[in-house]
Amino acid sequence: MTTLRIGTRGSALALTQTGTVADSLRTRTGVDTELVTITTDGDRSNEPLSRAGGAGLFTGALRDALLDGRCDVVVHSLKDLPTAPHPDLVVAAIPKRADARDALCARDGLxxxxxxxxxxVGTGSPRRVAQLRARRPDLEVVDIRGNVDTRLGLVADGALDAVILAAAGLSRLSRTDVVTEFLDLDEWPTAPGQGALAVEVRRGEEQLVKALDHSSTRAVVDAERAVLALLEAGCSAPVGAHALIDSDLLFLSARVYSADGATVLTASHAAYWPDRDAPVEIAERAARELLDAGAADLMGPSA
Structure with missing residues (x-):
């Protein structure tokens, strides 16, 4: 293989993220790379995420391009990737995670x-909607779609007072200057895998990108995403999770919200690290506790 073709969505953020992966591959392996832009269903739709189809909305077309040979590797935002394993594809690398927090971008430094x-306040995420309603039920939450610049423009032109975006995306686009508050993960857990990228290849071709894998990042996001899978919740469900490694322990905290934010269930667990089974072990404990407390009924049709 003379050139590694890397599939990506065409947004400024996706191209920036994939460009970073391409640069890392060239540095670590010496391989030449070429970006292949793919349009996904999520790029074509203006439907709210809660109604637009959920799993695979931003990833299905990329996976199709990988399977039919139009590219050799694809790069996803991990939080968009369905949790169910694919029979013919594998996430061979998860690079070191960026900032997992959400960020408020508001007028007048609010x-x-x-x-x-x-x-x-604008957001397209059912989780963020529930979190806002739980913390500030007196705010008006407005459903929005669009890229980062489009969303920030709604604040700049006065259509909205604020939007909530992923800190990682703003950082990758060098737009953290617009952030008026970074939301603490202990109080405001984000989507499982937020801030991390998934580098996916055809099964059996893992060595193409294995050099990019970051073991501790993989452990924490595996724990977060395992909770989502065990709850049988989609990527648009009102579920937040945050895992971290501290010394020889892997910690996981997960929350499930009702759509109106009136009810919040929380489960927190820890396991020894680097036990390879630790991510699944703590996810199973957290999911069991949440389900026993009524999480399935709370999530309703999002589950």
Missing amino acids: TVDTLPAGAR
């Missing part, structure tokens, strides 16, 4: 707590 009653 924060979640200082936004005035009735302020209009």
Whole structure:
């Protein structure tokens, strides 16, 4: 193989993320790379995420391109990737994770707590909607879609008072200057895998990108995503999870929200690290606790 063809969505953020992966591959393996732009269903649709089809919305077309040979590798935002394993594809590398937090971008330097009653806050995420309603039921939450610049433009032109975006995406686009508050993960857990990238290849070709894999990142995101899978929740369900490694322990905290934010269930567990079974072990314990507390009923049709 003379040139490694890397499939990506065509947004500025996706191209930046994939470009970083391509640069790392060239540095670590010496292989030449070429980006192949693929349009996904999520790029064509303006439907709210809760109604647009969920799993595979931003990843299905990339996977199709990999399977039919139009590219050799694809790069996903891990939080968009379905949790069920694919029979013919494998996530061969998860590079070191970026900032997993959400970020508020508001007018006049406002924060979640200082936004005035009735302020209009935009997000396309059912999880973020539930979290906002739980913390500030007096705000008006507006469903939005679009790329980072489109969303920030809604604040700049006065259509919204604030939007909530992933800190990692803003950092990768060098736009953290617009952040008025980074939301603490202990109080505001984000989507399982947020801030991490998934580098996927055809099964049996893992060595193409294996050099990019970051073991501790893989462990924490495996734990987060295993909770999502065990809850049988889609990537648009109101579920937040955050895992971290501290010394010789792997910690996981997961929360399930009702759509209106009125009810919140939390489970937190730890296991010894680097026990290879630790991510699944703590995810199973957390999921069992959440389901016993009524998480399936809470998530409703999102599950």
